[in-house]
Amino acid sequence: MxxxxxxxxxxxxxxxxxxxxxxxxxxxxxxxxxxxxxxxxxxxxxxxxxxxxxxxxxxxxxxxxxxxxxxxxxxxxxxxxxxxxxxxxxxxxxxxxxxxxxxxxxxxxxxxxxxxxGGELLGAYCLSEPHAGSDPAAMRTRAVRDGDHYVLNGAKAWTTHGGYADFYTVMARTSDDRSHGISCFLVQADTPGLAADPPERKMGLTGSATATMHLDDVRVPVGHRLGEEGQGLRVALAGLDSGRLGIAAVATGLAQGAFDLALRYAQEREAFGKPIIEHQGLAFVLADMGAAIESARATTLSAARLKDQGLPFTREASIAKLVATDNAMRVTTDAVQVLGGYGYTRDFPVERYMREAKVMQIFEGTNQIQRMVISRALSRPAKGTITVLSEN
The missing domain is CATH 1.10.540.10 (Acyl-CoA dehydrogenase/oxidase, N-terminal domain)
Structure with missing residues (x-):
């Protein structure tokens, strides 16, 4: 449905x-x-x-x-x-x-x-590093000013579209200041010195290329810096708020796809003389799956409405990412269970959905990081806000 x-x-x-x-x-x-x-x-x-x-x-x-x-x-x-x-x-x-x-x-x-x-160019985002995934301020990739260029050296891990993208948004350190020492650069794929490792061999999302990108004396014009020097961490964190909503939506859609397949199977498969959906034990599993998807969707769209109104949404984005991805893992696991032995085979896509759901809990900040973001927001004194969208 x-x-x-x-x-x-x-x-x-x-x-x-x-x-x-x-x-x-x-x-x-x-x-x-x-x-x-x-x-x-x-x-x-x-x-x-x-x-x-x-x-x-x-x-x-x-x-x-x-x-x-x-x-x-x-x-x-x-x-x-x-x-x-x-x-x-x-x-x-x-x-x-x-x-x-x-x-x-x-x-x-x-x-x-x-x-x-416009559609012909595909982008990639280079923030994480092999030793600095959840702590972007610990990055070591450097950008050193050399006349009207910056020279970038380092490695960026877990780059989606790595090796296939036409441009890369790269965060690199321009000073040793932990919070204000990172800058953002637009690097074209054909820039000399930029190269991709072979794609990672992943549990799921195997149709998505993920690779480590190496930057060896990559010369980037000063005019390719986005924002001011030292503003990169602010750019990265602001972008991640929106990116987390994107992953929350993807996780919700993934769960919906698994649920739809499991529901059709339960309506058609018979056991003990009737469709298995008419057995209460399984019907309740499906009911919980549907409720989890609706709650994830509502939470995600609620955060999106705050963003659309120009209101703060960092905490709400983390809540949406946490709820939607945890729910997707639970829903896809239950979908495999509904299909029984068939769910464990590659003849049906639910086993793939389950493998894909796992990474949703990891990228764009692990769900442990989301809990940290949420708890920090709760520790600060705040009062609820009421926003009037229409005077009608």
């Missing part, structure tokens, strides 16, 4: 319908084979870009879709219900565009953003 959605405009409803059509007709036939072969679906991203789905939350004046985050996240859900690797890729691409869109100069935006949002 596809998600029931309430959308503010006909344009948004048409966008969801377009996404569902593409998911069913274009993505679904390709997903299982690409995941089994560990093939990166570069042409799929070009197709989605031409359909306008790679730049949805960014301004139309620069080639984006001009859609509120509340709508963009529901598009991610629809894609993730069919193919999570692609949905994660859309989210990462949006994150890779954030530094330029939010902190770039007008000249930088006019020069690069239309190409990045």
């Amino acid at each position: 596809p998600a029931t959605r309430t959308l503010a405009t006909r344009e948004a409803a048409d966008l969801i319908e377009l996404t569902r059509s593409l998911a069913v007709n274009e993505l679904s036939p390709k997903a299982a084979e690409a995941e089994a072969d560990e093939t990166f679906p570069r042409e799929v991203f070009r197709m989605l870009g031409r359909a306008g789905l790679l730049g949805l939350p960014y301004p139309e004046e620069y080639g984006g879709g001009g859609q509120p985050y509340e709508v963009y996240l529901q598009v991610l859900e629809e894609v993730a219900a069919v193919w999570s690797s692609v949905a994660v890729g859309i989210s990462v691409h949006a994150l890779s565009c954030f530094g330029l869109a939010a902190y770039g100069t007008a000249e930088q935006k006019e020069k690069w953003l239309p190409g990045m949002l």
Whole structure:
């Protein structure tokens, strides 16, 4: 049973319908084979870009879709219900565009953003390092000023689209100041000295390339720095708030896809003379799965509405990421259980959904990090805010 959605405009409803059509007709036939072969679906991203789905939350004046985050996240859900690797890729691409869109100069935006949002170019985001995953302030990748260039040296781990992206948003240290010593750079893929290791061999999301990127004397023009020198950690953390909402939406869509398959199976499979959904023990499992998905969706969209109104949403983004990804792990595990022995085979995609759900609890900040963010927010004195959206 596809998600029931309430959308503010006909344009948004048409966008969801377009996404569902593409998911069913274009993505679904390709997903299982690409995941089994560990093939990166570069042409799929070009197709989605031409359909306008790679730049949805960014301004139309620069080639984006001009859609509120509340709508963009529901598009991610629809894609993730069919193919999570692609949905994660859309989210990462949006994150890779954030530094330029939010902190770039007008000249930088006019020069690069239309190409990045238009669909032909695919982005990657380089923040984590082998020794500095959850603690970005501990990064060691350096950018040393040399005339009208910076020279970058270091390694960036867990780079989604590593080796396939057309541009990389890279965080690098420009001074030893822990909080204000990091800067953000836009690095083109063909820049000499930038190279990717072979893709990681992962448990899930095998259709998504993840690699360590090496920067060996990579020369980047000063004009490719996004924001001021030393502003990079602020750029990174602000981008992660939005990125966590993206992963929450992907996890919710993944759970929805697993639930839909398990529900159909339970309606069709018979045991003891009746469909197994009519056995209370299994019906209650399915009920809990449906409730978990609805709660994840509501939590995620609530945080998105705060972002769309320009209100603080850091704590709410962490709550959404925590709730949605934990629920996705639980729902996909239950989906395997509903299918019994068949769920453990590759003849049905629920075993893949379960493997894919695990990483949702890890990237964009582990769920232990989300609990830390939430608890820190709770320790600060605050009062609830009431925002009036309409005087009607």
